[in-house]
Amino acid sequence: MTDGGWEFRLLGPVEVWRGGGRAALARRAQRCLLGVLLLEAGRVVPVSRLLDLLWDDDPPAHARGVLHSHVARLRGVLDPDRTGSRGFRLLLRGDGYVAEADAGAVDVHRFRDLVARARLAGPGGRARLLRDALAQWRGPLLADAATDRVRDRLGVGLEELRWSAVESCVEAELECGRHRELLPELADLVRQHPLRERLIRAYMLALYRDGRRPDALAAYRRARGDFARELGLEPTSDLGDVHDRMVHADRSLDLPIPGARRPAGPAVAWW
Numbered sequence: 001m002t003d004g005g006w007e008f009r010l011l012g013p014v015e016v017w018r019g020g021g022r023a024a025l026a027r028r029a030q031r032c033l034l035g036v037l038l039l040e041a042g043r044v045v046p047v048s049r050l051l052d053l054l055w056d057d058d059p060p061a062h063a064r065g066v067l068h069s070h071v072a073r074l075r076g077v078l079d080p081d082r083t084g085s086r087g088f089r090l091l092l093r094g095d096g097y098v099a100e101a102d103a104g105a106v107d108v109h110r111f112r113d114l115v116a117r118a119r120l121a122g123p124g125g126r127a128r129l130l131r132d133a134l135a136q137w138r139g140p141l142l143a144d145a146a147t148d149r150v151r152d153r154l155g156v157g158l159e160e161l162r163w164s165a166v167e168s169c170v171e172a173e174l175e176c177g178r179h180r181e182l183l184p185e186l187a188d189l190v191r192q193h194p195l196r197e198r199l200i201r202a203y204m205l206a207l208y209r210d211g212r213r214p215d216a217l218a219a220y221r222r223a224r225g226d227f228a229r230e231l232g233l234e235p236t237s238d239l240g241d242v243h244d245r246m247v248h249a250d251r252s253l254d255l256p257i258p259g260a261r262r263p264a265g266p267a268v269a270w271w
Helices: 030-039 047-054 062-080 107-118 125-134 148-154 158-175 178-191 199-209 213-229 237-247
Strands: 005-009 015-016 088-092 095-103
Touching: 005 107, 015 148, 030 062, 030 095, 030 148, 047 095, 047 107, 062 088, 062 199, 088 237, 107 125, 107 158, 125 158, 158 178, 158 199, 178 199, 199 213, 199 237
Parallel strands: none
Antiparallel strands: 005 015, 088 095
């Protein structure tokens, strides 16, 4: 959170905090409006788009006036002196509005930044950064402010980025030798999401490195059954290749640095 400024939480129920206190935004439409503007922080969002999102493509005749009322109320809470001194400004630009806020004060942008930084780090640093990124999530985007349809429009790519971060995190921690610590977490992830191949691969590898080759091979057989039943397909050749190498106890599946271990981090953020 920026010193003396607001902290904006959009990954889950919309929350606004400052100095340990939470701002009251009782109206769902105001929380949705704030979320839409902060997702596009620093960029003008046309009034027409705001009306479509706030009223799910069916704005009433008086919608523009109601929108201006919501804007005024947000300013009254977040920027009462209209100077931006608290780290937030909501400005009219042409036929649209722009929210000016420090990207570091918005959990969505912190999440994206941490994921980007993780791509440049080694396994230990990558795992830590991704754990921090996933900790930003408390639930679905704008959980108490947007409909599922609007959320899908606003969060294009965001949910898949979260899953990619989960998968990259467990892969990095496997590189650090944390296969035994990861097993309960991976078992739960695979049970809830049985068609995500990177998670299945990580689970198989964790079992294999823990000396449980029969269980690893059984995990592959379950995955084949799930794919056939749900998709009418086989898993990709990559997963099949890992299975075949396990059958033959291929040494390439062993730890990159035998015995290397790092301190365990918190579990992947889940909701």
